[in-house]
Amino acid sequence: MIASGPEADQKRRPSKINVRVLRQDGPGLPPYWERHQVDYEPDMNVISVLQKIAAQAKTSEGKSVTPVAWDCGCLEEVCGSCTMVINGRVRQSCSALVDRLFEDNPEEIELQPMTKFPVVRDLVIDRSRLFHSLKRVQAWVPVDGYYDMGAGPRISREAQEQNYPLSQCMSCGCCLEACPQFNKVELQRNPGESDEDFTKRKEAAYESEFIGAHAISQAMLFNSHPVAKSLEKERMETITSTGGIQACGNAQNCVAVCPKEIPLTTSIARAGRAATVYAFKKIFDR
Amino acid sequence: MASNRVLVVGGGLAGLSATMKLAELGIPVDLLSLTPVKRSHSVCAQGGINSVNDQTRQQGDSEWNHFDDTIYGGDFLQNQPPVKEMAYWAPKVIDLMDRLGVTFNRTPEGFIDRRRFGGTLYKRTAFAGATTGQQLLYALDEQVRRHEAAGLVKKYEFWDFLGPILDDGGRCVGAVAQDMVSMQIRSFPADAVVVATGGCGLIYGRSTMSVFCTGSAASRCFQAGAKYGNGEFIQVHPTAIPGADKLRLMSESARGEGGRVWVPRKPNDTRPPKSIPESERYYFLEERFPKYGNLVPRDIATREIFNICVNEGLSVDPNRMCVYLDLTHISRAELDRKLGGILEIYEKFQGVDPREEPMKIFPAVHYSMGGLWVDYEANSEGGLVPGSPRNQCTSIPGLYAIGECDYQYHGANRLGANSLLSCIFSGLFIGPGIVNWIKSNKASADLPKSVFERAVGVEEARHKKLLSNTSGGENPYLIHQELGDIMTRSATVVRYNDQLTDAYSKVTQMAEQARRCSLADTGNWTNQNVIFTKALQDMFPVAECILKGALMRDESRGAHYKPDFSMPSLTSTDPTARHREAEQWCDAFDENNRKFLKSSVCTWKGNEPDLKFEDIDTRLLPPRPRLYGLVGAEVIEQVWKERAEAKAREKASAPKELVGSA
Numbered sequence: 001m002i003a004s005g006p007e008a009d010q011k012r013r014p015s016k017i018n019v020r021v022l023r024q025d026g027p028g029l030p031p032y033w034e035r036h037q038v039d040y041e042p043d044m045n046v047i048s049v050l051q052k053i054a055a056q057a058k059t060s061e062g063k064s065v066t067p068v069a070w071d072c073g074c075l076e077e078v079c080g081s082c083t084m085v086i087n088g089r090v091r092q093s094c095s096a097l098v099d100r101l102f103e104d105n106p107e108e109i110e111l112q113p114m115t116k117f118p119v120v121r122d123l124v125i126d127r128s129r130l131f132h133s134l135k136r137v138q139a140w141v142p143v144d145g146y147y148d149m150g151a152g153p154r155i156s157r158e159a160q161e162q163n164y165p166l167s168q169c170m171s172c173g174c175c176l177e178a179c180p181q182f183n184k185v186e187l188q189r190n191p192g193e194s195d196e197d198f199t200k201r202k203e204a205a206y207e208s209e210f211i212g213a214h215a216i217s218q219a220m221l222f223n224s225h226p227v228a229k230s231l232e233k234e235r236m237e238t239i240t241s242t243g244g245i246q247a248c249g250n251a252q253n254c255v256a257v258c259p260k261e262i263p264l265t266t267s268i269a270r271a272g273r274a275a276t277v278y279a280f281k282k283i284f285d286r
Numbered sequence: 287m288a289s290n291r292v293l294v295v296g297g298g299l300a301g302l303s304a305t306m307k308l309a310e311l312g313i314p315v316d317l318l319s320l321t322p323v324k325r326s327h328s329v330c331a332q333g334g335i336n337s338v339n340d341q342t343r344q345q346g347d348s349e350w351n352h353f354d355d356t357i358y359g360g361d362f363l364q365n366q367p368p369v370k371e372m373a374y375w376a377p378k379v380i381d382l383m384d385r386l387g388v389t390f391n392r393t394p395e396g397f398i399d400r401r402r403f404g405g406t407l408y409k410r411t412a413f414a415g416a417t418t419g420q421q422l423l424y425a426l427d428e429q430v431r432r433h434e435a436a437g438l439v440k441k442y443e444f445w446d447f448l449g450p451i452l453d454d455g456g457r458c459v460g461a462v463a464q465d466m467v468s469m470q471i472r473s474f475p476a477d478a479v480v481v482a483t484g485g486c487g488l489i490y491g492r493s494t495m496s497v498f499c500t501g502s503a504a505s506r507c508f509q510a511g512a513k514y515g516n517g518e519f520i521q522v523h524p525t526a527i528p529g530a531d532k533l534r535l536m537s538e539s540a541r542g543e544g545g546r547v548w549v550p551r552k553p554n555d556t557r558p559p560k561s562i563p564e565s566e567r568y569y570f571l572e573e574r575f576p577k578y579g580n581l582v583p584r585d586i587a588t589r590e591i592f593n594i595c596v597n598e599g600l601s602v603d604p605n606r607m608c609v610y611l612d613l614t615h616i617s618r619a620e621l622d623r624k625l626g627g628i629l630e631i632y633e634k635f636q637g638v639d640p641r642e643e644p645m646k647i648f649p650a651v652h653y654s655m656g657g658l659w660v661d662y663e664a665n666s667e668g669g670l671v672p673g674s675p676r677n678q679c680t681s682i683p684g685l686y687a688i689g690e691c692d693y694q695y696h697g698a699n700r701l702g703a704n705s706l707l708s709c710i711f712s713g714l715f716i717g718p719g720i721v722n723w724i725k726s727n728k729a730s731a732d733l734p735k736s737v738f739e740r741a742v743g744v745e746e747a748r749h750k751k752l753l754s755n756t757s758g759g760e761n762p763y764l765i766h767q768e769l770g771d772i773m774t775r776s777a778t779v780v781r782y783n784d785q786l787t788d789a790y791s792k793v794t795q796m797a798e799q800a801r802r803c804s805l806a807d808t809g810n811w812t813n814q815n816v817i818f819t820k821a822l823q824d825m826f827p828v829a830e831c832i833l834k835g836a837l838m839r840d841e842s843r844g845a846h847y848k849p850d851f852s853m854p855s856l857t858s859t860d861p862t863a864r865h866r867e868a869e870q871w872c873d874a875f876d877e878n879n880r881k882f883l884k885s886s887v888c889t890w891k892g893n894e895p896d897l898k899f900e901d902i903d904t905r906l907l908p909p910r911p912r913l914y915g916l917v918g919a920e921v922i923e924q925v926w927k928e929r930a931e932a933k934a935r936e937k938a939s940a941p942k943e944l945v946g947s948a
Binding site for chain 2: 025026041042043044045047048051054055057064065066067069072073074075076077078079080081094095097120121122124127131134135138139140141142143145146148149150151152154155156157160161163164167168170171222225227228
């Protein structure tokens with residue numbers, strides 16, 4: 001990347017933006033590339049590019065097509081919706097600024113759906129597996145109920161400063177996309193299968209595969225909460241069973257791509273130590 | 287009640303807290319949302335959540351003061367009992383969220399830390415960095431997931447609510463919704479439906495809101511017969527970062543932690559901000575409002591910033607309007623600990639470090655104070671009757687509205703850090719009332735199937751018609767852009783009747799145009815084109831409520847500002863004449879309140895809203911001029927105080943029986 005002032009940037013800015021999108025009409029259908037071209041404007045991000053693509057619904061060859069489908073929400077990188085693979089890198093499309101992308105490649109922007117989740121359509125993927133993992137590690141505080149019982153336990157500033165970063169996980173899935181141990185699980189509905197049965201079959205398949213950095217980190221977050229700690233044993237059981245911490249290959253890609261800079265590898269190391277202690281306890285408590 | 291179910295639509299703070307409370311009460315809940323609930327717009331709330339606390343209490347604060355600040359901040363446009371109830375619940379709400387594990391910032395001793403927010407002189411606001419909404423939402427999301435794992439809650443994510451289903455008696459017995467993946471349309475029979483679908487910022491094109499805040503769910507209830515209240519009250523947040531796709535919020539907490547708003551005194555001063563000496567900077571909020579300074583309520587701060595740029599020509603950027611919001615005098619460590627989240631947003635999207643350079647900000651559409659009209663039942667102390675099925679009920683029995691999509695808590699202007707409170711409070715409070723409602727009614731599962739089939743049929747027909755309308759030729763995305771431009775020009779910071787009249791007629795024409803949209807996608811798989819077009823069509827009835835309310839309200843109150851109908855400021859310098867002017871000012875103030883201290887309540891008449899003004903329940907606090915210690919307004923405050931004291935004396939000496947009927 002060449003360091004340059006705003007004026008130099010101005011000169012290099014083309015009047016058009018070329019976009020190459022990997023499209024797919026539905027689950028199990030073959031993916032295909034499609035080129036689009038939209039007018040350049042200052043301060044654009046990939047979201048505004050996709051909005052223009054939707055509004056014109058024409059490829060760069062002038063062929064009428066359906067608008068490219070994609071997922072988005074807050075547009076300020078705090079909801080996690082708009083995650084996709086942009087120029088080969090997994091990230092949120094709202095914070096992918098066109099001017100920055102041009103610094104690397106002014107010719108073209110390449111958009112692909114995440115590869116570790118089943119494609120629903122175009123750039124929309126099904127991340128239900130990610131939320132299912134949060135159930136598996138019981139990522140919650142098991143309070144008695146919601147009546148007024150006064151304040152919670154006193155928490156030191158140090159503990160808050162350790163937990164707050166972990167609690168910023170927006171379930172975007174970047175850490176899973178980048179992880180070599182996290183493999184795609186994609187099932188097709190059987191003829192005549194009910195919603196409930198299909199969901200059950202999917203969840204069973206998810207549970208035989210790696211749970212991922214985000215869920216391990218959430219388990220550590222709740223294990224360190226004075227009340228949520230009461231479920232530590234159950235969480236460690238999940239973490240040490242099939243698809244748990246032992247599946248982690250320590251590639252450390254997760255922490256490198258996390259948009260919230262969550263110390264995921266620190267959480268994984270903590271989980272590793274806790275797993276050893278838990279395994280010993282299990283042997284001697286028998 | 288094994289066969290009873292409740293449908294909650296929307297999974298932000300309000301919807302999730304209602305779901306969680308209903309689950310605790312043993313009611314199975316279907317939770318329907320356009321997005322995975324963890325991604326709801328509440329996630330964007332930054333600054334914090336208000337309540338009186340041990341520290342402020344010892345400085346003279348109380349629940350009553352929080353109530354008073356909220357009413358005064360809202361320019362007296364709220365019915366007072368629900369607001370009183372909310373203020374008295376506030377400390378309990380924060381205690382509960384604390385127990386649920388919210389990572390609130392802590393004092394060195396381990397207590398919840400607090401900061402000051404706008405419209406109050408106390409440090410009432412609890413916060414989790416600058417991502418408080420996200421942290422509160424996650425805690426509720428976790429609790430709901432817990433009930434989901436236990437089987438009491440069933441989530442329907444990526445589903446679009448198409449409208450309530452009413453039985454022949456007009457009671458809400460469920461809803462119709464559409465799966466946004468398979469496009470299947472089906473009914474959800476329910477013994478009560480709770481709409482918690484947030485604000486309608488997308489009507490303005492760009493705002494600080496998330497892309498799903500179209501107001502279409504509220505609009506669908508409105509078109510089914512629910513009343514819509516105070517639509518014209520749209521909060522324009524004073525500090526946002528302009529952007530091509532979105533105006534990103536820069537939280538009030540930046541000012542709560544000491545951020546200062548300023549412009550160079552000299553127009554078109556091109557020097558870098560840090561090289562401009564203190565004496566040549568105009569801290570206009572601090573100079574004009576010495577008591578509240580940078581933390582005057584949002585409507586006032588917004589107008590001042592707008593005025594500095596538009597009328598006084600002091601914008602700091604020659605190409606676009608903006609002022610400085612300066613944090614550079616605060617230490618990096620403190621900024622990172624308390625404001626990290628929002629500073630990262632500025633850095634990521636603007637490429638400038640706000641710890642080193644003052645931020646450039648400008649106002650943006652942010653919050654809908656208005657929304658679905660809802661009822662309440664007051665108790666003898668002027669709070670609410672807990673467990674009353676009337677609380678939060680819309681004008682359709684069995685259809686409830688909570689959170690930003692109701693009109694109830696914030697009047698003409700919402701105070702910062704009160705929205706998270708109103709969302710969680712209304713969600714929790716509604717639970718027992720719904721249980722009582724269900725007990726007194728026949729289960730909707732026992733109704734004839736035809737009631738539900740009919741409603742599904744209507745929506746299927748609408749869907750098919752849209753897909754087959756290939757000759758209409760209108761583009762929904764372009765119509766949306768134009769609607770946003772019209773609304774932003776005519777119905778934001780400053781409003782004029784000629785512009786509003788013009789906008790109203792244009793918008794009604796465009797509503798017709800939107801019916802002729804042709805879709806680029808006519809398929810039946812994840813068709814975002816048709817979902818968006820439906821939302822767009824349903825933006826118009828709400829847009830019309832906003833414009834009609836703004837047009838008919840010939841006064842200035844809170845966020846609604848009409849220069850042609852504003853109270854004049856005092857001009858005399860001679861003390862006697864000035865006092866006389868202040869007397870006249872107070873007379874005019876009283877007279878205006880007789881006309882306009884009312885909610886504007888719209889009913890849908892098939893093709894346009896019919897607006898009526900409704901009296902406001904001011905049983906606890908008599909209205910008073912809202913001045914916030916503005917320099918030059920001291921005489922008005924003094925005259926008003928004398929009058930209030932005289933009234934109180936009169937009341938005290940009046941015969942007993944007359945007091946009650948006054």
